[in-house]
Amino acid sequence: MSWVDHQLMNSELQLLKERHQNKSYLIKKEMAVELRISQRTLDRRIKAGVDIPRYKEAKTGRIIFPLSAIAEYYASNLVRTHF
Secondary structure (H helix, E strand, C coil): CCHHHHHHHHHHHHHHHHHCCCCCEEEHHHHHHHHCCCHHHHHHHHHHCCCCCCCEECCCCCEEEEHHHHHHHHHHHHHHHHC
């Protein structure tokens, strides 16, 4: 990861923490709102494994998205769309 990518990811992570009261992860409903897509679209992306941040399955079976993975996803999309 380049220095610029690292800086972008850190700034995205700070913005996410501020927006979500320092939570460490988002659940699917919150992730859909964050991405401005429906929960059904998010489910389709999860099933297809495309255009979503990395996620984990919690012990309860619930899918969670760590804020660090969301920040990484945003930073990589920013780099791709601006160059």
